Amino acid sequence: xxxxxxxxxxxxxxxxxxxxxxxxxxxxxxxxxxxxxxxxxxxxxxxxxxxxxxxxxxxxxxxxxxxxxxxxxxxxxxxxxxxxxxxxxxxxxxxxxxxxxxxxxxxxxxxxxxxxxxxxxxxxxxxxxxxxxxxxxxxxxxxxxxxxxxxxxxxxxxxxxxxxxxxxxxxxxxxxxxxxxxxxxxxxxxxxxxxxxxxxxxxxxxxxxxxxxxxxxxxxxxxxxxxx
Amino acid sequence: xxxxxxxxxxxxxxxxxxxxxxxxxxxxxxxxxxxxxxxxxxxxxxxxxxxxxxxxxxxxxxxxxxxxxxxxxxxxxxxxxxxxxxxxxxxxxxxxxxxxxxxxxxxxxxxxxxxxxxxxxxxxxxxxxxxxxxxxxxxxxxxxxxxxxxxxxxxxxxxxxxxxxxxxxxxxxxxxxxxxxxxxxxxxxxxxxxxxxxxxxxxxxxxxxxxxxxxxxxxxxxxxxxxx
DNA sequence: ATAACGAAAGGACATATGTCCCAAAGAATC
DNA sequence: GATTCTTTGGGACATATGTCCTTTCGTTAT
Numbered sequence: 009x010x011x012x013x014x015x016x017x018x019x020x021x022x023x024x025x026x027x028x029x030x031x032x033x034x035x036x037x038x039x040x041x042x043x044x045x046x047x048x049x050x051x052x053x054x055x056x057x058x059x060x061x062x063x064x065x066x067x068x069x070x071x072x073x074x075x076x077x078x079x080x081x082x083x084x085x086x087x088x089x090x091x092x093x094x095x096x097x098x099x100x101x102x103x104x105x106x107x108x109x110x111x112x113x114x115x116x117x118x119x120x121x122x123x124x125x126x127x128x129x130x131x132x133x134x135x136x137x138x139x140x141x142x143x144x145x146x147x148x149x150x151x152x153x154x155x156x157x158x159x160x161x162x163x164x165x166x167x168x169x170x171x172x173x174x175x176x177x178x179x180x181x182x183x184x185x186x187x188x189x190x191x192x193x194x195x196x197x198x199x200x201x202x203x204x205x206x207x208x209x210x211x212x213x214x215x216x217x218x219x220x221x222x223x224x225x226x227x228x229x230x231x232x233x234x235x236x
Numbered sequence: 237x238x239x240x241x242x243x244x245x246x247x248x249x250x251x252x253x254x255x256x257x258x259x260x261x262x263x264x265x266x267x268x269x270x271x272x273x274x275x276x277x278x279x280x281x282x283x284x285x286x287x288x289x290x291x292x293x294x295x296x297x298x299x300x301x302x303x304x305x306x307x308x309x310x311x312x313x314x315x316x317x318x319x320x321x322x323x324x325x326x327x328x329x330x331x332x333x334x335x336x337x338x339x340x341x342x343x344x345x346x347x348x349x350x351x352x353x354x355x356x357x358x359x360x361x362x363x364x365x366x367x368x369x370x371x372x373x374x375x376x377x378x379x380x381x382x383x384x385x386x387x388x389x390x391x392x393x394x395x396x397x398x399x400x401x402x403x404x405x406x407x408x409x410x411x412x413x414x415x416x417x418x419x420x421x422x423x424x425x426x427x428x429x430x431x432x433x434x435x436x437x438x439x440x441x442x443x444x445x446x447x448x449x450x451x452x453x454x455x456x457x458x459x460x461x462x463x464x
Numbered sequence: 465a466t467a468a469c470g471a472a473a474g475g476a477c478a479t480a481t482g483t484c485c486c487a488a489a490g491a492a493t494c
Numbered sequence: 495g496a497t498t499c500t501t502t503g504g505g506a507c508a509t510a511t512g513t514c515c516t517t518t519c520g521t522t523a524t
Contacts, residue, residue: 068376076376093365099372129357136361137321140368144327147375148296148304151420154480184502192379194482199503213503215490382510412472422512427473441473443520 013037017060017111021084026131027058027113030121036112040104046087049101055112057087062108067190068100077190079142080105080165086135092118093132105166150192158191159201161230163211167220184218241265245288245339249312254359255286255341258349264340268332274315277329283340285315290336295418296328305418307370308333308393314363320346321360333394378420386419387429389458391439395448412446 010032018024018032027035040046040062047053049069059081066078078100081087087102092115122128150158188198202218205211210226212219220226238260246252246260255263268274268290275281277297287309294306306328309315315330320343350356378386412430416423430446433439438454440447448454 068372070376070380074380076379078372078375090365090368093361094369099369123358124354126352126354126357129354129361130351133321133357133361133364136364136368137318140318140364140371141322141327143368143371143375144296144306147306147371147378148298150375151304151378152298152302156480195502196483196504197481200481203504384510423472424474424513425511428511431474 011037014111017058017109021060023058023084023131026128027111028121028125028128031113031117031128034113034117038110038112040108040110042104042106044104044108046102046104046108046110047098049098051098053088053091053098053115055088055114056092056118058111058113059083059085059087060109060111063105064108065103065105066100067103074192075186075189076192077162079146086132088115089132089136090139093136155191155193155197156201156204157230158193159187159198160205160210160226162187162191163218163220164223164226164230167223239265242339245286245337249288251286251312251359254356255339256349256353256356259341259345259356262341262345266338266340268336268338270332270334272332272336274330274332274336274338275326277326279326281316281319281326281343283316283342284320284346286339286341287311287313287315288337288339291333292336293331293333294328295331302420303414303417304420305390307374314360316343317360317364318367321364383419383421383425384429384432385458386421387415387426388433388438388454390415390419391446391448392451392454392458395451 014032014035014037015024017037018027038057046057046064060083063080063082064085064087065080067075068078069075087110088098091098122132184198184202185195188195191198202211202213205226206213208222208225210220210222210229212221242260242263242265243252245265246255266285274285274292288311291308291310292313292315293308295303296306297303315338316326319326350360412426413423416426419426430439430441433454434441436450436453438448438450438457440449
């Protein structure tokens with residue numbers, strides 16, 4: 009008998025037929041708290057994850073140790089799909105930004121029951137193709153716009169709802185130093201831009217973090233948010 | 237009866253079983269000359285192309301009119317795969333860099349005979365996933381390295397064989413002005429960097445274009461070539 | 465050949481960003 | 495509470511890159 013919660017999620021996103029009846033008995037549900045790592049670059053990965061609730065942050069690390077934010081993801085999204093197809097270790101690190109719920113399917117069962125299933129393959133194709141498209145835009149965005157715009161964009165992404173308009177300092181990945189790495193610039197420069205933002209009344213420094221004061225203004229500065 | 241040339245190509249890349257026997261009668265062969273456009277951003281596209289010979293350049297154009305090089309591609313590669321899956325107009329412009337041969341399958345037949353074929357879908361998945369991976373690296377590369385490195389990389393890519401070590405000026409897309417757009421910088425800056433390259437004896441200016449003098453040196457400067 | 469023109473290279477300066485370091489503000493230790 | 499240590503913001507300067515304009519040079523028209 010399959011878990012009722014699972015059925016609810018499958019129906020919610022209308023993916024009962026994608027994860028076919030053979031696969032469903034092997035799907036488990038996992039929860040992660042804000043700040044927890046769901047998978048870590050370079051480590052082996054054994055499961056295909058389906059993000060059904062919450063928000064995650066995807067980032068990568070270069071040889072020199074610089075980190076670079078790649079995207080924020082919300083449902084419906086797959087994690088570990090690229091690794092599944094390429095049969096490699098985890099390419100990027102994925103961290104929960106809020107409380108997160110994932111459906112979790114071990115690769116062997118994905119392979120066994122999915123590899124020959126056109127519906128499932130088409131689903132993978134759709135998702136990965138969309139990822140490719142988003143990354144194309146991201147590439148363009150990053151090469152075309154200055155840090156100012158990217159930072160505004162980032163601030164909006166992490167202050168994901170009204171009650172979280174504070175970029176907290178105690179998060180491993182939310183300290184300003186990490187923020188800098190994440191948007192591909194230096195800590196110094198982030199400070200500089202934040203100073204400008206403060207002068208313009210867009211944000212405000214507070215002990216423990218940054219408070220977004222003028223959401224509209226930030227939005228305007230980052231016309232289209234790349235990280236979403 | 238299927239064209240012998242087609243059979244040769246299918247066997248060369250061992251893709252007879254991917255483009256199954258139902259699809260094969262509808263595959264045609266197309267040739268493009270250096271400089272010709274294979275597809276153009278924003279226009280409708282009707283065919284899935286398989287690059288089996290030659291080299292193409294993929295680039296995109298932003299709203300402001302800036303062009304940005306995305307990649308160079310050599311066989312075996314697909315064109316129009318993303319558009320096929322997303323069912324959209326052409327996303328990027330593709331231009332032949334050398335004499336190019338493509339296999340060409342109309343979308344309706346791809347859809348009819350491919351959408352239910354796990355082998356074909358797996359092939360698409362592999363290719364698109366690889367594209368995604370390459371683009372991920374490209375993003376990282378572009379954000380991490382200065383124009384100098386990208387230009388070196390570009391020069392190596394366009395001087396694709398010994399006899400073409402000259403970046404010709406008469407190519408629509410090879411003038412220095414276009415080169416600048418393609419690597420995401422200004423014409424002025426390309427000139428500046430080229431000046432440095434000249435001083436270092438890496439390249440030499442000649443009426444009509446740039447000659448690569450020290451291929452090794454350029455290679456060293458662009459550790460790993462993103463455009464290949 | 466000369467004048468007019470347009471493309472290509474480069475000078476001068478502005479802006480964006482990186483690096484290094486220091487000072488102020490907390491936090492920890494004694 | 496004084497001292498030390500660590501974190502954080504910011505100053506000063508270097509480098510990368512963009513913008514604008516001038517100079518140079520080859521081409522075309524006369």
